[in-house]
Amino acid sequence: MDNFSSPRGMRDFYPEDMVLRNRIFDAWRAAAVASGFEQYDSCVVETLELLQRKAGEEIVDQIYAFKDKSDRDLALRPEMTPTLARMVVARQGSLRFPIKWFTIAQCFRYERTTRGRKREHYQLNLDIIAEESISAEAEVLFAAVSALRKMGVPDEAYRIRVSNRALLSELLLSLGVKEQFHQGAFIALDKKGKIPREQIEAILREEGLDDEACTAAFNLMDISSFEDAEKLVGEGSPAVKQLRELFALLDAYGIGGQAVFDISVIRGLSYYTGIVFEAFDTKGEFRAIFGGGRYDNLLSTIGGDPAPAVGLGFGDVVVGELIKALDLPATEEKELIVLGYMSDEQRFATTKLAAKLRAEGKAVSLMTHKQKPKAFFSTAAEKGSHAIYIGPDDCEKGVAKLKNLATREETEISL
Numbered sequence: 001m002d003n004f005s006s007p008r009g010m011r012d013f014y015p016e017d018m019v020l021r022n023r024i025f026d027a028w029r030a031a032a033v034a035s036g037f038e039q040y041d042s043c044v045v046e047t048l049e050l051l052q053r054k055a056g057e058e059i060v061d062q063i064y065a066f067k068d069k070s071d072r073d074l075a076l077r078p079e080m081t082p083t084l085a086r087m088v089v090a091r092q093g094s095l096r097f098p099i100k101w102f103t104i105a106q107c108f109r110y111e112r113t114t115r116g117r118k119r120e121h122y123q124l125n126l127d128i129i130a131e132e133s134i135s136a137e138a139e140v141l142f143a144a145v146s147a148l149r150k151m152g153v154p155d156e157a158y159r160i161r162v163s164n165r166a167l168l169s170e171l172l173l174s175l176g177v178k179e180q181f182h183q184g185a186f187i188a189l190d191k192k193g194k195i196p197r198e199q200i201e202a203i204l205r206e207e208g209l210d211d212e213a214c215t216a217a218f219n220l221m222d223i224s225s226f227e228d229a230e231k232l233v234g235e236g237s238p239a240v241k242q243l244r245e246l247f248a249l250l251d252a253y254g255i256g257g258q259a260v261f262d263i264s265v266i267r268g269l270s271y272y273t274g275i276v277f278e279a280f281d282t283k284g285e286f287r288a289i290f291g292g293g294r295y296d297n298l299l300s301t302i303g304g305d306p307a308p309a310v311g312l313g314f315g316d317v318v319v320g321e322l323i324k325a326l327d328l329p330a331t332e333e334k335e336l337i338v339l340g341y342m343s344d345e346q347r348f349a350t351t352k353l354a355a356k357l358r359a360e361g362k363a364v365s366l367m368t369h370k371q372k373p374k375a376f377f378s379t380a381a382e383k384g385s386h387a388i389y390i391g392p393d394d395c396e397k398g399v400a401k402l403k404n405l406a407t408r409e410e411t412e413i414s415l
């Protein structure tokens, strides 16, 4: 072997990389638990059948698929939502709804690797199933914002762009575009700014829109306020009402300042049916931090009873880049006592001290070989917050010194 890098787009996490990863995962878990979400998990291998859907979605073309030795078509999941739907449908008769579940899922997508896009990433998924109320959207958004706050990311550093596919549907209907063409139109319009306009128009025409409807559909993307939208769909628009309600709820949570209405947010996944959202860094340097929305038909699409659902996926890669770019100070200092000794005579006393301190709940890194003081203290300074070094005198006296490596303060502890 002459190449020791991971396969392209896959990631190795050396101990120093785990510091950032744990900061993200710890914040995710703490925020989800603090908002009453329950954790679930599943295997990264899924049946290909569950993951494949109507063509047109980028994610379906990016699946890592393979056959097992019994010729089963399997795949590494590119996202968690179909698996969640499957797990919920399997117990639809016995679960107490609504449910609020979260997971930290490793996902694989064969993507062009760029800054913020890898072929392997971890995603916090927060989902609420069987809740019709817009409070569900507000609740998942609040948990995502709490996670960002726990990571130390300031509120000004990002904005959540919110729209509603139901509004786009109402608008398309007002242009005379029939409902059966809407899903195709969503997926095509979502590509605005990502691929040339002619290509999008070609897709729209394939979906059955004539030239006039294509131009009109494009122009819809310029709508910038609820009032503008209401001029086309009327004041009683149910979709605008939902959006106004969501913004009012976000204000009640104290996170309204981070949310903005943006009609061009459609999302590339076909299962969304209502409110959709994506969070981006304010400077516009990175791809989406998180994204999600309402998907009221997915459970019935895979064969379950109909149930409304809302959720989001929050990846570790983009937020990791953002934390690095903002140069945010560490959120918590870990305490670790590095424990060493001078010669073999102190080996057992030192080992016993390590066991005693660990039993008290302290984190202790015990040196597994004797060391000279200079070598020991240089290792200790690199790895730990505190150090204890045991020499012959300490053993004789039965006391050792616990040194705080930051303040140089010393306290005595009994051996």
Ligand code: HAM
Residues within 6 Å of the ligand: 078, 079, 080, 081, 109, 111, 116, 117, 118, 119, 120, 121, 123, 125, 126, 127, 269, 288, 289, 290, 291, 292, 293, 295, 310, 311, 312, 313, 314, 315, 316, 317, 318
């Ligand atoms: P998504 O927008 O495809 O949604 O992904 C959600 C987030 O995962 C993105 O905003 C990004 O942070 C991260 N992500 C996705 N692909 C990559 C990649 N190749 N490299 C790094 N990060 C990536 C979904 O996956 C939906 N299933 C979310 C959802 C849950 N909707 C409802 N419930």
